Amino acid sequence: MSDAFKLAWRYPDDHADLLIDCVARLNGVGRDQVLLGDGSGEILKLCAEAFTGPTSADRRGPAGRGTMVVADPTFEAILDHARVNGAEVVKVSLTSAFAHDLPKMAAAANEGLIYICNPNNPTASITPKNELRDLIAKAPRQTMTLVDEAYYHYADSPDYESVIPLIKDYPNLIVARTFSKIYGMAGLRCGYCIAQRETIERIRSYQAWDSVNIMALVAAMASLDDADQVANGRRLNSETKAFLTGQLDAMGYEQIPSQANFVMIDMKRPVVPLIKAFKERNVQVGRLFPALPNHMRLTIGKKLRALLNVLPSFGDLFPNIKRTSANHRSAEFRRRCRVTGINGVSLHSYRHAWAHRAKACGYPQRFAQEALGHSSRAVHEAYAKGAFVVCPALDEYEATAARKIVNMPRLLAR
């Protein structure tokens, strides 16, 4: 990439051609079946422009457009583009297994475009391959199906497949891919779509010339040339995901099984104040997805340790362990202690551990002092009430007049 700086004064056509060749080879399609985009976000926008708008019954715009049908929740960028285009947007809830409800989506389609995000953002769930094949086979020709495979590389379920091999049979099928995820190029902006030639030409007519810059093109080619890039990315992601989900399980947080590079966690209470509280502790988590107001999306990455340090402050870590001397030494108790980093403590030193965690989580010194100010007996009594919190959420803690640790479970349950 540093060599490519000296190319920056040139238009990027030649490099775009080279990348198109690589992408076509990689996916076993012709080069006229590939359209590059300024990120796959541009591809989504172009598809909304080309295929959504007022339906033929209420035709105010060009022919061949119609309703936009999406899952709820899903990656929402395309909805706004369709709305701007004057299209009706129909949202269809995910199934109880967090898959796209394809029969309902097909029934809601009216020409236009069905958008299927697989694996889905924000749920990291997949839509089973047989169901998707069925939808593609049955969709009327005047309804386009756009399958967004941004997270394709992370999915390892036997129930998952890319639908690129189906494109040869369906002129109304488009698949979007991106270099932003496994290739780590989100800031450089490069994505693409694959479809039959006529479909690509229809989409291209809405695109600005040379929309992908030369640095992104060079980086994308370098990524494809690196034989280890995808394998390493997948391995790192799955190892870290296994670690993260293990830790979350141990803390009692349920998650939607993830087939992507993020995890959707059920926080069991509104997530908006939590997002804010995490941000204040320098942990950036996903935004609110209104269809799942208690779920928090967490991207798997290097800052995981910071997150795991903060996470204990948001849950009741010792929910139902009764105070008996046997329980203090139970495997469950020790496991939870390990999760919170208070290895092997007895209840007598529990308040010290609490103070330590308060400090580690960046709470003001006075919180640690206050924790130490509680007598062992008070801690025992609180603990005996059945639930206890290692580090209470700061705002809630400050909001209590009494400022007693024992109040925390009640506050957290609100």
Ligand SMILES: Cc1ncc(COP(=O)(O)O)c(C=O)c1O
């Ligand atoms: C499902 C999905 N599609 C597309 C995009 C856009 O990606 P790009 O960076 O390629 O524009 C994202 C970004 O987060 C995404 O999650």
